[in-house]
Amino acid sequence: MEPRDLSRLVSDLGLDLPPEELTPAFYHASYANEKGLESNERLEFLGDAVLDLTVAEILFRRFPERDEGELTKLRSVLVSRPTLAEIARELGLERYLLLSPGAEELGVRERPSVLAAALEAVVGVIFLHKGYEFTRGLVERLYGKRIAEAASRRPEDYKSLLQELGQRRFGELPRYRLLEAEGPEHEKVFTVEASLGGESAIGRGRNLKEAEQAAAKRLYLALEGISD
Known part of the structure; x- marks a missing residue:
């Protein structure tokens, strides 16, 4: 499997980066091991931390009336695996994942955990190249109305x-x-x-x-x- 052209994704994200800069975000461990490359797991680690911080700041500024407990619950919902996988599907990230043939046969491409990890890795790449302010704005745009919807539910489950x-x-x-x-x-x-x-x-x-x-x-x- 060869990397796909990421030009459309770069355009959708509003980036002014060479498309190939995003490619490492899609190196699943199965593919990376076969090709002798570094997987996207380190980028996933970074993106996870960036998402936690950006979502926390967005909630802090948008909901000054909410206390720490409420904000923490909201953040947990917004950075949860199901939510991240949903955003990843909206961006079509599954099309760009690079997997080994064996992982492909097992249906790894559609797993929510893999899609969420790919989104985190993409955020990690963007943060490295564009910095915090740009990334925070992009995260807010990607979440769209989800933030207001999550806040209106005041989850207690x-x-x-x-x-x-x-x-x-x-x-x-x-x-x-x-x-x-x-x-x-x-x-x-x-x-x-x-x-x-x-x-x-x-x-x-x-x-x-x-x-x-x-x-x-x-x-x-x-x-x-x-x-x-």
Whole structure:
């Protein structure tokens, strides 16, 4: 597989870069290993950090009435794997991914994690060549109405937020364990432990779902360093 012409993508992103400068952002590890090249993983690492910062600044300036906890939850939704993969598909990044034949056969090209990583790598390249201010403006344009939509929902589903955090930071999903269910049937109290990334928290509720949400909230806030 040979690199595709990236001229259209460069134009769509409003860049004044030679198209080939973006090519390393699409070197999947499977392709890079076969060709003796550096994969896009370092660029992905950089782009992930740049997205965290730019989205945080955009939210900070746009929503002065929101406290730290609300802004953190919004950022988690906006930089989550599903959101990044959605933006990557809108840009058509899957067309430019360079994969080994084996990875192609396994359907790696359409995996949300791979698409999200490609977007992060592209952001990393743009940051290196164009600097922070340009990149922040581009990120704001790429997100478009998603920022306002996410803010209007005021998400409180901590199980979803914890899952997104786990995938993004640890590459794993949270685990829930029922510790206890006590009391009479009509007043039973459930105690659940949530664990992720070597940390755990306990929550209680009148049903299993409520207890899991309580445990997820405590663990999520602890991992993000927010006081409950």
